[in-house]
Amino acid sequence: MSRVVRSAVKRLAQKVLGESDVRGLMRKRKLWLEKKIYRQPVAIAELRQQLTDLGATRGRTLWVQSSWNEFYNVPLRPSEMIDLLRDMLGPSGTLAMPAFPIDQDERKVFLVDKAPVYTGLLCEIFRRNPQVRRSVHLSSSVCAVGPNADFLVRDHHLTDMAWGKDSPFCRLAEVDARMFGLGAGFEFMTPLHAVECLLFDEIPFFHRVFDGRVKYRWKRANGETGEHEYRRRTGDIRPKRLRRHFGPEICVDARLSNLRMLAADAKPFIAQAVRLGRRGITMYIEPAPKPELFVPLDKGSTA
Structure with missing residues (x-):
């Protein structure tokens, strides 16, 4: 269409x-x-066991994307859900969530430690925890707490692309993170965007999903300030188009009452997305993914 x-x-x-x-x-x-x-209440013990079965185990790095609207059968407040996850991971585990700012006006100073997020109530409550660290990025910042938090978030404002090398999203693979979608399905898995960044210099098509640049100023609560410039993503996506290419050896689905859950290890998940990108299988419908745009560039060529 x-x-x-x-x-x-x-x-x-x-x-x-x-x-x-x-x-x-x-x-x-x-x-x-x-x-x-779906009216069946979810028992906390049952929820805990299901999360354990999906990979929320002690010492693990866990990436969580969620829709709190879907938790209506879970008798927990958002803060209690976060406490449950942190308790399951233990002190040696790391919890991370998206913290994409609601206000992305590049003319304003991005107040890193104050700007609210649009990525859901669970993420916003998590962001407000004083122990949580937040990466500096106007469009795609990330919050994390735990031993791997600093590694995940510290260099985001040095990247040229929001989801590429040295971003929290690619670093999830480096720390063997487990990714969860809780009430949020495959279409919400932001690390899918790593593809256009990792293949930018290889596949001409991925040059077309970036249009211009964004430059903004940022400030932390401790007075630290700086500037960051990155490539602006454009295009129209349908992530569900890719779901059938991620079998149970990569993505696992589960459900308790109404609450949908999805789990995947970051490294094979991103690797599979990159393999698909090389084959011209993409979540983008705009720009049009024409086959000739997926012929690899020669070294030294530009798209």
């Missing part, structure tokens, strides 16, 4: 439904329906 056709369909849906955010409306209606169907 072309961009023109998709835009026309979107405008028609907006007109019929009387709602500008069609996807948001559909998610709300889906959640309303699921609450009518």
